[in-house]
Amino acid sequence: MPAGKHKSRSLRRVQTKIPSGKTVQRYEKRNPSKAKCGECGAELSGIPRGRPHEMQNMAKTKKRPERPYGGYLCTQCARKKIIAEHRV
Numbered sequence: 001m002p003a004g005k006h007k008s009r010s011l012r013r014v015q016t017k018i019p020s021g022k023t024v025q026r027y028e029k030r031n032p033s034k035a036k037c038g039e040c041g042a043e044l045s046g047i048p049r050g051r052p053h054e055m056q057n058m059a060k061t062k063k064r065p066e067r068p069y070g071g072y073l074c075t076q077c078a079r080k081k082i083i084a085e086h087r088v
């Protein structure tokens, strides 16, 4: 029977193989939700989901696309915004 704090599903259950060959259940914190577009709310692609310490050790170029509005707007919204900016 799992300990009381492990009965809640707020921690995810991970099956991990330990050096002796046994498989044990470990409890890990869940990843944050996916990044959303600031205009339409669509899920952004090319942005990893990770715990803060994983994101901290990741290169900036791996955390968001290298284009204007990368990591903030989806491709369609970024395209519309850039076109609108140049029409003025």
Ligand SMILES: [Zn+2]
Binding pocket: 037, 038, 039, 040, 041, 042, 073, 074, 075, 076, 077, 078
């Ligand atoms: Zn969008």
